[in-house]
Every structure is written in structure tokens, then in C-alpha cells.
Amino acid sequence: MARSGKPTTPTKVKALFWDQIRAGLNIEEAAETIGASAPSCRVWFRHRGGVKPPRGYGHSTRYLTLDEREDIAIYTGQGRGVRDIARRLGRHPSTISRELARAPRAPEAVRPSRPAYRASVSQADADRKRHRHRPGKLATNLALRREVQARLKLNHSPEQIVHRLCEDFPEDPEMRVSHETIYQSLYVQGRGGLKRELATHLRTGRSLRKPHRTSEERRGRIPNMVNISQRPKSVEDRAVPGDWEGDLIIGTVESGSAIGTLVERATGFTMLLHLPGRHGAEEVADAMIAKMGDLPDQLKRSLTWDQGSELSDHGRISEVTGLDIYFCDPHSPWQRGTNENTNGLLRQYFPKSTNLRKWGPGYLDKVAAELNGRPRRRLGWATPAEALDKLLSEHGQSPGVATTA
Structure with a gap:
């Protein structure tokens, strides 16, 4: 200029x-x-x-x-x-x-x-x-650092420490710190203030901080998935049989065991997938295709699952069975409410923290038959098997399929 x-x-x-x-x-x-x-x-x-x-x-x-x-x-x-x-x-x-x-x-x-x-x-x-370098608050404020360290040694979480400092020092603005500052001081080199060993007092006990993934990164695990928002409104009515919800119930971490659960939305009719080895995408797809193979086409309309990587092979499942597969939003178990309720019932037979590999396919079919024979309030005290046969007969399918599934 x-x-x-x-x-x-x-x-x-x-x-x-x-x-x-x-x-x-x-x-x-x-x-x-x-x-x-x-x-x-x-x-x-x-x-x-x-x-x-x-x-x-x-x-x-x-x-x-x-x-x-x-x-x-x-x-x-x-x-x-x-x-x-x-x-x-x-x-x-x-x-x-x-x-x-x-x-x-x-x-x-x-x-x-x-x-x-x-x-x-x-x-x-x-x-x-x-x-420019600016020293962290915990590195420069000795009184604050001592308070935070003492409370960490009592196994208080950073969030608990932050709120208790406000309660215990209401008139002292210098005794204020955010929980993120505490985490940064523990995990990020150069932020100063807190010793790395204090991280063992956190609930996770990790020496390194585990990064949070975004919802977009979580979606990236499963190629070509279709979100539940694109699921037809007719599935919500539960008037027509053939729409399923699915998930895995997991055993002990050491055993790496799991059982697949499939629940028909309209009637609560349940089928269990035997997964004796791994429960990866290939194993889950093979078990589901085998279990669904004997069902009539009328009962293979759609399947709703969470965003677990075990259903990454959903393309092959859909191609073989004819199911339209939809995936729930992250952290939204209510979008599979029928399946979540059934998994709770199944814990009567398969308690948490047990090795699920010891149960064979015959026992799984026996448990499914017991659940399908229980009267349900929402079905007017009919059983899921009776309700499914009734719906099939009303829609032109010969009854008795539920008892043989």
C-alpha cells in the first residue's frame, strides 16, 4: 500500500x-x-x-x-x-x-x-x-497439584476431583481445574505437574490414553452398510412376520466365546446361532445362513443388527438368504429393543462371565424352544411359537413352521 x-x-x-x-x-x-x-x-x-x-x-x-x-x-x-x-x-x-x-x-x-x-x-x-510454550496449570500451582495428586491416590476419577474441588474450595478460584487438564497432565509428556504412575489409579489403569473414535470411524469398519433410518416403516408395525433383530451374547474374555441370537420382531420367536470357535464375520455369516436356510422366504424379510464387526460379511448373508440388513446407530440398543429383552432372558441359561463354548447346538435349540414356548403378556399370553404360526396362516403360509424352525 x-x-x-x-x-x-x-x-x-x-x-x-x-x-x-x-x-x-x-x-x-x-x-x-x-x-x-x-x-x-x-x-x-x-x-x-x-x-x-x-x-x-x-x-x-x-x-x-x-x-x-x-x-x-x-x-x-x-x-x-x-x-x-x-x-x-x-x-x-x-x-x-x-x-x-x-x-x-x-x-x-x-x-x-x-x-x-x-x-x-x-x-x-x-x-x-x-x-509459544505455556506451562500447565498443574505445573505452576503447587497447592492445586497436591490436592489433585492426593485425590488420585484415593482412586477418585478426574471428574469427581473437579467437582469436589469446587465444593471444598468455593472461594478460591485458583483451585479450579478441568478433568481434561488432569488427563493431559497424566498422559501428555511436557504438560507437567502429575507423575505418570498416578494413571494406574484411574479406573482403566492404562499407561497410555486410548483415543476415542468418531462415529464416522466406527462406521468405516463395515463396508456398504445401510443405516436403520432407511429401514421401511412397515417394519415398525410388527404386523407382518419376517423382520428380525440380532446380536451376540459374549462369554468370558479368556474363552473368546459367543452365541448369536436372532429374534423375530412381531412375535419374539427366537433362534440361537452356535459359534463353537471364533465369532468373526465369516463364522457368524456361515452360522446365520445355515440357521436361516430352512425358513420359508416369507420369514426372511429383514435383519437389524448393531455396528459390530462380526456382521462385516453382511453382503454374503443378504445374497444367500434374501434378507435386507440394516445397522443401528452407535450406542443405541433401544433400536433393537426386542433383541435386548431376549438377551436378558437368555442370561438365565447363559450367565455372564462363563465359557459359552461348552454348550452344543442341541442345547441351544432346547433353550430356544423353551423361550418360544413361554406365554408372553404382549402376545395375549400366547407363546411366540403359537403367535408365529398364527401370523403365517393369516398370510397364506402353512402353520407348523415355528415348531420345526
């Missing part, structure tokens, strides 16, 4: 050039439109590394880039307002306003009340502030 306070011609020309590029013109067309030389425009383009598409307010990038700061310098030189600049960059107006307010004062500023904005100076200042 010149000392007169007006933008120089090259600055105006560059701004027009980038406007043409964003409008979809190539370098030569943009150069011809603004009356500049094509070689100069190519230099500008190479210097900036091309054009980044405008970004919405919700973009994940937190900080302004050097490219964006150069654009801010150009647009402020043109006299554009904060909201106009924000719209052009796809940023929130407050982001631009704060950037201009905290920008270092340039030596060639004409008016001290409104100093000139320089992209390189602002970027260097932002980099310096971002990388």
Missing part, C-alpha cells in the same frame, strides 16, 4: 485477476480480461499455488491460512468491509474482524487508528503465538 493510502495499480489488478479465476476463467482468459500479461498472471498463480475453493463457516480448518491473509490484505486495500471480505473467503465476519483488530501495526500505517494490514506480518505473529 502506498503512503498516500490508496491501493497501487498492481494490487487492484491482482484482485481482479483472482476474481476472474474464481469465476471459472483460465489464466490466459483472465489475463486478457483484466488487460495484464499472461506471463505475469502465471507467476501470480504459481506463487499462490492455485486457487482454493471458498469454504463454508463450518469448515474444520481452525486457523486462517497465509493465502486467506493475503486476500484480506488485498480486499482491505480496496476498502471492502468486514462482511464483504468474510463472504468472499467463506469465513464468519467475526473471524475477519478479530484478525484485523489484533493485526500488528505496520510501519507504513498512515492512520494509527486504522493501521495497514500486512499478510506476512500477521502470519508470522500468528505462528509465533501458536508455538
